[in-house]
Amino acid sequence: MSDATDDRPDARVKVCGVTRETDREAVVAAGADAVGVISDVPVDTPREVDADTAGDLLAGVPPLVTGVLVTMPTTVEAAVDLAATVEPDAVQVHGGLSPGELGALGHRLSQDLVVAVDAEADDIADYADAADALLVDSVDAEGGGGTGETHDWERTREVVADLDVPVILAGGLTPENVAAAVETVRPFGVDVATGVERVDGDGSRVGGEKDPETVRSFVAAARRREVAA
Numbered sequence: 483m484s485d486a487t488d489d490r491p492d493a494r495v496k497v498c499g500v501t502r503e504t505d506r507e508a509v510v511a512a513g514a515d516a517v518g519v520i521s522d523v524p525v526d527t528p529r530e531v532d533a534d535t536a537g538d539l540l541a542g543v544p545p546l547v548t549g550v551l552v553t554m555p556t557t558v559e560a561a562v563d564l565a566a567t568v569e570p571d572a573v574q575v576h577g578g579l580s581p582g583e584l585g586a587l588g589h590r591l592s593q594d595l596v597v598a599v600d601a602e603a604d605d606i607a608d609y610a611d612a613a614d615a616l617l618v619d620s621v622d623a624e625g626g627g628g629t630g631e632t633h634d635w636e637r638t639r640e641v642v643a644d645l646d647v648p649v650i651l652a653g654g655l656t657p658e659n660v661a662a663a664v665e666t667v668r669p670f671g672v673d674v675a676t677g678v679e680r681v682d683g684d685g686s687r688v689g690g691e692k693d694p695e696t697v698r699s700f701v702a703a704a705r706r707r708e709v710a711a
């Protein structure tokens with residue numbers, strides 16, 4: 483699958499919504515660049531953990547892998563306080579903070595700030611100055627992610643091309659579609675939550691639990707490499 487003549491650099495891979503130590507270990511073993519834990523979000527999601535659990539999960543992320551806190555603060559102060567408790571390597575913010583508030587947050591945090599934006603919004607570029615990276619996602623009405631829905635990658639490619647800040651592509655990515663998504667958008671990185679979760683025998687997804695085999699397939703596909711036997 484890897485092609486030495488291809489000029490596209492590898493996309494970094496973040497696996498998000500880890501709720502259990504065993505899943506964190508599977509994500510790290512699969513070779514992901516970043517592990518995300520979700521805490522203090524107003525949306526109903528099986529991937530949310532409390533702040534202490536988030537801190538414990540991220541404390542076990544090894545060196546050279548980035549531990550990311552994903553949250554939806556209503557104030558700058560709330561995000562600063564949560565980051566102080568959880569002690570992540572990076573903070574990813576979804577929701578309603580304005581570009582000005584996000585700029586203030588970035589100055590208060592010692593960590594990198596990843597700002598999630600709605601892939602369908604017209605004002606994505608307004609958030610670039612406030613962010614160390616932009617996460618372009620398919621969001622719900624409250625600005626939350628984890629929708630499992632893809633968006634218009636062609637449009638996102640045009641947006642990415644005009645931005646100086648690194649862009650992380652998210653929203654409905656799976657082992658089956660991530661290579662095409664990377665080829666189309668050429669993002670700095672990709673991010674997945676639902677697409678690597680365990681599926682029961684009846685086909686229903688077990689929210690909040692990762693499937694190690696699917697995680698490995700996702701990481702390999704994002705880098706267009708064969709999964710090692």
Ligand SMILES: O=C(O)c1ccccc1N[C@@H]1O[C@H](COP(=O)(O)O)[C@@H](O)[C@H]1O
Pocket residue numbers: 497498499518520523525527528529530552553554576619625626627628629630631652653654655673674675676677
């Ligand atoms: O995953 C969630 O439940 C979630 C809740 C609130 C804010 C962000 C959330 N997840 C983020 O959304 C992306 C994409 O998710 P998916 O792959 O479409 O399921 C995920 O990677 C998280 O960064």
